[in-house]
Amino acid sequence: MTRNSFRTGPDERGHFGIFGGRYVSETLMPLVLDVEAEYAKAIKDPSFLAELDDLNTHYIGRPSPLYYAERLTEHLGGAKIYFKREELNHTGAHKINHAIGQVLLAKRMGKTRVIAETGAGQHGVATATVAARFGLKCTVFMGAVDMERQKPNVFRMKLLGAEVKPVTSGSATLKDAMNDALRDWVTNVHDTFYIIGTVAGPHPYPMMVRDFQSIIGRETREQILEREGRLPDTLVACIGGGSNAIGLFHPFLDDTDVRMIAVEAAGHGIETDKSAASIASGKPGVLHGNRTYLLQDADGQILEAHSISAGLDYPGIGPEHSWLHEEGRVKYVPATDHEALEAFQLCTQTEGIIPALESSHAIAEVMKIAPSLPKDHLIVLNLSGRGDKDIFTVAQALGEEI
Amino acid sequence: MSRLKARFAALKAKNQAAFITYIQAGDPNRAGSMEILAGLPAAGADIVELGMPFTDPAADGPAIDKAAQRALKAGATTQQTFEMVREFRQTDKQTPIVLMGYFNPVYHYGLEAFCTDAADAGIDGLIIVDLPPEEDAELRGPAAKAGIDVIRLATPTSDEARLPTILEGASGFIYYVAVAGITGDKSAAASDIGQSVSRIKSHTDLPVAVGFGIRTPEQAGAVAAVADGAVVGTAIVEKIAAGSHEDGTFSRKSLQEVLDFTRKLADGVRAGRQ
Numbered sequence: 060m061t062r063n064s065f066r067t068g069p070d071e072r073g074h075f076g077i078f079g080g081r082y083v084s085e086t087l088m089p090l091v092l093d094v095e096a097e098y099a100k101a102i103k104d105p106s107f108l109a110e111l112d113d114l115n116t117h118y119i120g121r122p123s124p125l126y127y128a129e130r131l132t133e134h135l136g137g138a139k140i141y142f143k144r145e146e147l148n149h150t151g152a153h154k155i156n157h158a159i160g161q162v163l164l165a166k167r168m169g170k171t172r173v174i175a176e177t178g179a180g181q182h183g184v185a186t187a188t189v190a191a192r193f194g195l196k197c198t199v200f201m202g203a204v205d206m207e208r209q210k211p212n213v214f215r216m217k218l219l220g221a222e223v224k225p226v227t228s229g230s231a232t233l234k235d236a237m238n239d240a241l242r243d244w245v246t247n248v249h250d251t252f253y254i255i256g257t258v259a260g261p262h263p264y265p266m267m268v269r270d271f272q273s274i275i276g277r278e279t280r281e282q283i284l285e286r287e288g289r290l291p292d293t294l295v296a297c298i299g300g301g302s303n304a305i306g307l308f309h310p311f312l313d314d315t316d317v318r319m320i321a322v323e324a325a326g327h328g329i330e331t332d333k334s335a336a337s338i339a340s341g342k343p344g345v346l347h348g349n350r351t352y353l354l355q356d357a358d359g360q361i362l363e364a365h366s367i368s369a370g371l372d373y374p375g376i377g378p379e380h381s382w383l384h385e386e387g388r389v390k391y392v393p394a395t396d397h398e399a400l401e402a403f404q405l406c407t408q409t410e411g412i413i414p415a416l417e418s419s420h421a422i423a424e425v426m427k428i429a430p431s432l433p434k435d436h437l438i439v440l441n442l443s444g445r446g447d448k449d450i451f452t453v454a455q456a457l458g459e460e461i
Numbered sequence: 462m463s464r465l466k467a468r469f470a471a472l473k474a475k476n477q478a479a480f481i482t483y484i485q486a487g488d489p490n491r492a493g494s495m496e497i498l499a500g501l502p503a504a505g506a507d508i509v510e511l512g513m514p515f516t517d518p519a520a521d522g523p524a525i526d527k528a529a530q531r532a533l534k535a536g537a538t539t540q541q542t543f544e545m546v547r548e549f550r551q552t553d554k555q556t557p558i559v560l561m562g563y564f565n566p567v568y569h570y571g572l573e574a575f576c577t578d579a580a581d582a583g584i585d586g587l588i589i590v591d592l593p594p595e596e597d598a599e600l601r602g603p604a605a606k607a608g609i610d611v612i613r614l615a616t617p618t619s620d621e622a623r624l625p626t627i628l629e630g631a632s633g634f635i636y637y638v639a640v641a642g643i644t645g646d647k648s649a650a651a652s653d654i655g656q657s658v659s660r661i662k663s664h665t666d667l668p669v670a671v672g673f674g675i676r677t678p679e680q681a682g683a684v685a686a687v688a689d690g691a692v693v694g695t696a697i698v699e700k701i702a703a704g705s706h707e708d709g710t711f712s713r714k715s716l717q718e719v720l721d722f723t724r725k726l727a728d729g730v731r732a733g734r735q
Contacts, residue, residue: 072595082564082591084520085614086641089623228526234517241519246642248618345564345591346517358538359569361516 073262152444160271165252179370180212182256257300258377261348272306325393415444483694487537493711505727513562645695648674678729685733
């Protein structure tokens with residue numbers, strides 16, 4: 060590969076190769092351009108960065124620990140496994156990292172209301188949290204199916220003062236919630252900021268969310284150097300839209316010796332029609348403001364995704380990931396519902412950490428690769444969220460009543 | 462001269478505004494949709510906007526969203542939309558047809574092939590709602606080659622700084638989206654619409670048609686008084702929904718009701734200029 064750097068994207072029009080861009084209705088274009096201009100100013104403004112830094116430390120609780128998962132390492136009998144403990148952040152997942160950044164921008168732009176879409180509810184909770192913290196009105200769009208499987212998070216959002224709007228169109232999951240959020244945004248452009256929950260949507264969102272999430276990788280780099288005196292050999296993260304994965308990967312993209320694996324949700328298997336693996340089973344297309352790999356049929360209609368994990372149940376992936384896939388810099392692999400459930404239980408029992416079903420997909424991949432790797436091979440796994448929210452889904456899958 | 466140009470010129474000569482009707486291709490099913498499409502010109506439609514069904518119409522309200530789901534459930538495809546237009550052209554060579562929809566099905570079809578096949582079927586223009594000027598160069602090339610207009614949208618958020626970007630390279634007509642919102646939601650005041658249309662017309666010689674929020678013959682007339690065209694979509698689509706049965710069938714009576722309503726709207730448009 061002759062490319063000098065994988066870290067310079069996107070171009071000024073928001074493209075990563077052929078991916079990304081700004082595919083939104085004309086009504087939204089001026090606002091999207093405003094967000095881009097304001098964001099460019101904000102990240103050069105010392106007072107914005109100081110406030111972000113202060114909140115990262117004292118509100119979110121950063122840096123999150125880099126933890127040596129000793130018993131899981133022993134159990135698998137190969138590579139040395141570290142967890143980047145994003146589940147210990149305030150609100151229990153990495154989503155707060157970009158929610159804080161975006162709400163500061165919303166405030167700076169004089170917006171009084173924020174909206175968000177959510178799948179597992181983690182991004183919705185993070186958005187409702189920062190809205191409460193900054194006194195902004197908040198509406199969260201959530202698929203009716205997801206509201207049913209993530210009841211604790213729905214109630215959490217309500218407690219935080221957010222209005223949770225059930226979405227019944229289409230498959231009533233994450234993609235439909237994003238459609239409704241876009242419909243709301245276009246209707247309320249004057250006072251509303253859309254806090255997008257992943258590295259997708261129109262430019263500058265994929266770049267902006269990535270920048271806010273990259274703190275994961277920057278901390279990991281310092282922490283592993285301190286612990287091991289060298290960079291990790293392999294990074295592993297689960298991927299729906301890809302915010303936690305890009306957050307971990309981005310600061311390492313130019314370290315050619317660091318291998319990166321992103322784990323897509325394969326649902327019942329990529330050979331079935333019940334999967335959410337856009338790279339494994341999709342084709343490039345345009346949805347929700349960007350060009351990227353999408354699950355779609357022969358006529359370009361978007362297919363419903365399936366995953367046991369509501370947060371990965373999306374038929375697309377962030378555009379930078381599509382590009383990193385085509386460039387071959389990051390390897391995208393699938394893990395099924397079943398494999399994620401096994402990983403969920405193994406992590407809980409060996410480490411005393413209940414991982415989110417999303418993160419369990421990443422653990423499933425570690426279970427596959429760690430045993431055959433040498434003991435001095437360092438793996439860092441992004442434990443992107445905690446699994447308390449998932450216990451009902453897991454109980455049902457295991458045939459337990461609670 | 463293109464059909465769009467000829468139609469706008471002929472109407473202008475008669476001091477009339479264009480009445481533009483929107484339906485979804487294949488809603489509620491192919492046969493029903495074909496009968497509606499074929500009946501629209503006689504019911505007063507000057508230009509037909511034919512919606513291309515898409516699973517995720519994020520710029521549309523519930524009525525058009527449901528219409529898309531009905532059409533898709535009944536088996537609508539891009540190919541079927543082209544066939545419907547080809548069938549329409551066997552008897553009507555003059556009424557312009559503009560396809561309106563989202564980019565993914567077009568992109569998936571292949572841009573060159575899409576434009577060639579669309580032109581071959583007798584389609585005159587494309588409105589792709591999620592393809593702003595910043596992204597539409599890859600479509601405009603093949604469309605120009607095939608002789609199809611790519612129609613740009615202006616909105617209440619299009620200020621003086623934004624308008625030149627929208628108008629640069631625009632052809633056919635300008636579609637002014639009268640409200641910041643989704644289809645079938647709110648209505649704008651006629652006076653606001655008039656001001657916005659004049660503002661756009663001070664920058665371009667293209668006709669300006671207005672859509673979003675026009676539901677009644679009176680509203681259509683008020684818009685026709687200040688613009689070169691009035692688009693009615695949701696209100697017609699709702700009539701189609703009301704006449705569609707659970708099993709996907711669409712009766713003669715329902716067809717008649719849709720066309721009668723269309724005729725009233727057309728009368729409203731004509732009355733607006735008297």
